[in-house]
Amino acid sequence: MKTSIKIFKIFGIPIELDFSFLILIISIYFLAFLKLISLELAVLITLIFVTVVIHELAHSYVARHFGVKIEKILLLPIGGIAKMEEIPRVPRQELLISIAGPLTNLIIAFTLYGIASTRIFPQAIIEFVANFILVNVVLAFFNLIPAFPMDGGRILRALLAEKMSYLRSTEVAANLGKFLAILMAMAGIFFNLFLILIALFIYIGAEQEYRLVFISSLLEGVKVSDVMTPEPITLKPSSTVEEALKTVFKYKHMGYPVTENGELKGIVTFHDLSSAEKDTPIEEVMTKDVITVNINDDAMTALEKLTKHDLGRLPVLKDNKLVGIISKTDLIRTLDIMRRTKT
Ligand SMILES: [Zn+2]
Structure with a gap:
C-alpha cells in the first residue's frame, strides 16, 4: 500500500511526503486559518521541514558521490529520512557523509546572516530570515550531539x-x-x-x-559454501503435490528447491503444498521468482537477503546449477559457534 506521495525531485532524488506528514501540515494550516495558532508559527514549522529536506539532501548528495544508491527522502512528522543503501564501511566516507548535513545547515545560516547584516532585506522579511537562520543552527547542533546513530555519533565512530x-x-x-x-x-x-x-x-x-x-x-571471512547444506533434497516440477508431501513428511524440512537437470526452477514450501489439490503438478504451486545466493558469496550477504526478504532459506547456485541450500537456522547455528569461539 502506498503511504506517501512524491512531490518533486532534486538532483534526481525523489522527495516524498508520508501521509501522516501531509495530515500534520494540513492540520497546522487549518489551525492557522481558524486563527487558533498564528500564521507565523505555521510558516516556522514549514521552514523546519524545508531545512530538514536540505539537510537530508546534503547527506544523500555526498553518499551518492561514494556510490551509495539513494531511493528517496521521506518526510515524516518526526523529521526526514534519507532512504539509502548501507553506508560504506569506510570511516572517511562515513565521516564526510555524516558531516555534510549539519555543515550545510551551518553554511546556510552563516551565509544568510552575512547577507542579512548588510541590511539588504526589507524589514518585513527580516524576521522570516532570522527564523530560518535559527532553525538551521538548531538543527545543525542537535544533529551534532554524539548520540549514535545520529550524525554526531556517526562522526564519532568514523573518528574512532x-x-x-x-x-x-x-x-x-x-x-x-x-x-x-x-x-x-x-x-x-x-x-x-x-x-x-x-x-x-x-x-x-x-x-x-x-x-x-x-x-x-x-561472519567475517565465512562464505556461503562454509555454512550451506550441500546436495539438498529436491523435487521435480512434474511431481504432484501428493508426492511432494510424502517427501516433506519423510525429511521434515519446510521448503524444497524444485530442479530439472540440476537447474533451479523454483522453490516449494509446505505452506504452498498444504492448500493445493493432491494431483496438481508442483510447478503450478511453487514460487518461480526465487531469490538465490552464489556459493562464493559471503555468509553475511546471505543473512542480509534472508532478513531483507523475510525468508527461511535460500538456494545456493554455482554456474547456475543448484549446489546447496542455506537456511536461517544454519546461519544462526554458525553465529552461535563463532560467538563461543571468538569470545
Ligand atoms: Zn543528518
Whole structure:
C-alpha cells in the first residue's frame, strides 16, 4: 500500500511526503486559518521541514558521490529520512557523509546572516530570515550531539575507527548513544515529550546497528559454501503435490528447491503444498521468482537477503546449477559457534 506521495525531485532524488506528514501540515494550516495558532508559527514549522529536506539532501548528495544508491527522502512528522543503501564501511566516507548535513545547515545560516547584516532585506522579511537562520543552527547542533546513530555519533565512530577496530568503535559510539538517549528521555519528561520519542529512536537504532556490525564481524571471512547444506533434497516440477508431501513428511524440512537437470526452477514450501489439490503438478504451486545466493558469496550477504526478504532459506547456485541450500537456522547455528569461539 502506498503511504506517501512524491512531490518533486532534486538532483534526481525523489522527495516524498508520508501521509501522516501531509495530515500534520494540513492540520497546522487549518489551525492557522481558524486563527487558533498564528500564521507565523505555521510558516516556522514549514521552514523546519524545508531545512530538514536540505539537510537530508546534503547527506544523500555526498553518499551518492561514494556510490551509495539513494531511493528517496521521506518526510515524516518526526523529521526526514534519507532512504539509502548501507553506508560504506569506510570511516572517511562515513565521516564526510555524516558531516555534510549539519555543515550545510551551518553554511546556510552563516551565509544568510552575512547577507542579512548588510541590511539588504526589507524589514518585513527580516524576521522570516532570522527564523530560518535559527532553525538551521538548531538543527545543525542537535544533529551534532554524539548520540549514535545520529550524525554526531556517526562522526564519532568514523573518528574512532581511525584508531581502533570498526566493531569496537561502533560499540563505544552505540553505548554513548544509548546513554545520551536515556538522558534525553529524562529531559523529555520535564521539557518536551517529543524528545522521548527521539530518544527511543536513538536507543533502538544504536542497539540495532551495533548488533548488525557485531554479527558481520563474527561472519567475517565465512562464505556461503562454509555454512550451506550441500546436495539438498529436491523435487521435480512434474511431481504432484501428493508426492511432494510424502517427501516433506519423510525429511521434515519446510521448503524444497524444485530442479530439472540440476537447474533451479523454483522453490516449494509446505505452506504452498498444504492448500493445493493432491494431483496438481508442483510447478503450478511453487514460487518461480526465487531469490538465490552464489556459493562464493559471503555468509553475511546471505543473512542480509534472508532478513531483507523475510525468508527461511535460500538456494545456493554455482554456474547456475543448484549446489546447496542455506537456511536461517544454519546461519544462526554458525553465529552461535563463532560467538563461543571468538569470545
Ligand atoms: Zn543528518
